[in-house]
Amino acid sequence: MKNQKAIVETRSLAIGYRSSGTERTIASHLDLQLRPGSLVCLLGSNGAGKSTLMRTLSGLQPALTGEITIDNRPLDDLKPAELAQKLSLVLTDRIDAGNLTAREVVALGRTPYTGWLGTLTKDDHSQIAHSIEQTGITPLLDRHMHQLSDGERQKVMLARALAQDTPLILLDEPTAHLDLPNRVEMMRLLHTLARGMHKAILLSTHELDLALQTADELWLMHPDGKILAGLPEDLVLSGAFEATFARNGFSFDRTTGTFIIHQPADNAQICLEGAAKPLFWIKRALQREGLGISAHRDAPCLIKVFEAENGFEAEISFQNKQVKVSSVQALIGQMHVFFPSPHIRV
Numbered sequence: 001m002k003n004q005k006a007i008v009e010t011r012s013l014a015i016g017y018r019s020s021g022t023e024r025t026i027a028s029h030l031d032l033q034l035r036p037g038s039l040v041c042l043l044g045s046n047g048a049g050k051s052t053l054m055r056t057l058s059g060l061q062p063a064l065t066g067e068i069t070i071d072n073r074p075l076d077d078l079k080p081a082e083l084a085q086k087l088s089l090v091l092t093d094r095i096d097a098g099n100l101t102a103r104e105v106v107a108l109g110r111t112p113y114t115g116w117l118g119t120l121t122k123d124d125h126s127q128i129a130h131s132i133e134q135t136g137i138t139p140l141l142d143r144h145m146h147q148l149s150d151g152e153r154q155k156v157m158l159a160r161a162l163a164q165d166t167p168l169i170l171l172d173e174p175t176a177h178l179d180l181p182n183r184v185e186m187m188r189l190l191h192t193l194a195r196g197m198h199k200a201i202l203l204s205t206h207e208l209d210l211a212l213q214t215a216d217e218l219w220l221m222h223p224d225g226k227i228l229a230g231l232p233e234d235l236v237l238s239g240a241f242e243a244t245f246a247r248n249g250f251s252f253d254r255t256t257g258t259f260i261i262h263q264p265a266d267n268a269q270i271c272l273e274g275a276a277k278p279l280f281w282i283k284r285a286l287q288r289e290g291l292g293i294s295a296h297r298d299a300p301c302l303i304k305v306f307e308a309e310n311g312f313e314a315e316i317s318f319q320n321k322q323v324k325v326s327s328v329q330a331l332i333g334q335m336h337v338f339f340p341s342p343h344i345r346v
C-alpha cells in the first residue's frame with residue numbers, strides 16, 4: 001500500500017482547542033498519510049485526542065496550525081458538497097435523527113448526489129440497497145431511529161456512510177456499542193471495503209486486539225501529543241505499542257499479543273515446559289495467582305505439560321515429590337499446598 005498515493009495528507013498539523021485567547025494543543029507536528037485500500041486504526045488512551053483528530057481531519061473543527069489535503073486539495077478549499085463526495089464520517093455521539101426511519105437515514109447518504117429536490121435515481125436506489133445488504137440492517141429499515149438500540153443505530157449510520165459512497169471513510173469508535181460477534185463483523189466489513197473497494201478507512205477504537213489483527217496500519221496516539229504510524233507488527237516488535245498503553249499493574253506480552261494483568265508475584269519458583277497450548281493457559285492462571293515463572297529448569301518446582309485427549313496432563317515435581325494433575329484447578333490447588341502464600345486463593 002505504501003506506493004499508493006495518499007488521499008489524506010497532513011503536514012506539520014497541530015490539533016487542539018482555542019477559546020477566549022487561550023490555546024490548548026492536543027497533538028502537533030503531525031505528518032500523516034492515509035492511502036486508498038488501507039484500513040487504519042487510531043489508538044490511544046482516553047483523552048489522548050482521537051476524536052479531536054477525527055473532527056479536524058473531517059473539517060468539523062479547525063486545525064491550530066499546519067495543513068490537511070484531501071485528494072491533493074487543501075481541506076479548507078473544499079466546498080461542503082465537494083467534501084461530502086470525498087469523505088463520510090460516522091460519529092458515536094447520540095444521533096439526533098428526529099423521527100426518521102432507518103431507511104430514510106440511509107437514503108440521506110445520497111444527499112451529496114441528488115439535486116435540491118432530493119429525488120433518488122436508479123443508481124441511488126441501488127447504492128442504498130447495497131449498503132443495506134452489506135451492513136445487514138434489513139430488519140431495522142422501517143423502525144424509527146429513536147426505537148433502535150445503540151448498536152443497531154451504529155450499524156444504520158455505517159450503512160448511511162456506505163450509501164454516501166466516498167473514497168474516504170472516518171469512523172469514531174464504530175464498535176463502541178457492539179457485542180463481540182458484531183464487533184468482529186464490523187471490522188471484517190471495514191477491512192473488506194478497504195481492500196475490495198479500495199477505500200481509505202480511518203477508525204478510532206479501544207479494541208486493541210481487533211485493531212492488531214485487522215488494521216493495515218496503526219496510528220498510536222501518545223499522551224505527549226505525538227502519533228506513531230506503522231504496521232501493527234512493527235509497532236509491537238519495537239515496543240511502541242506497549243509503551244502507548246503502559247500502566248502499573250499490567251503489561252503487553254509481545255510473544256502472545258495479549259495484555260497480562262500482574263498480581264504481585266512471588267519469587268520465580270516455577271519452571272514450565274511442554275505443550276504450548278495448555279502451557280499458555282496454565283501460565284496465565286499461575287500469574288493470576290501471583291506465582292513467579294522461572295525460565296530455569298533448576299527452579300524449585302518443575303511442571304511438565306503434555307497434551308491429552310481431553311485437555312492436558314501435567315507432572316509437577318517439587319522437593320522429590322511428584323504429582324500428576326489434569327486440570328488447571330487441580331494444578332493451582334497443588335501449588336497452594338507447595339507454596340502456601342497469601343496470594344494463592346483456593
Ligand SMILES: Nc1ncnc2c1ncn2[C@@H]1O[C@H](COP(=O)(O)OP(=O)(O)OP(=O)(O)O)[C@@H](O)[C@H]1O
Nearest residue numbers: 017024026044045046047048049050051052053204
Ligand atoms: N471542546 C473542547 N475544548 C477543550 N478541550 C477539549 C474539548 N473537547 C475535548 N477536549 C480535550 O481534548 C483532549 C482530547 O479529547 P478527545 O475527545 O479528542 O480524546 P479521545 O482520545 O477521543 O478520548 P476518549 O478515548 O476518551 O474518547 C482531552 O483532554 C479533552 O478533555
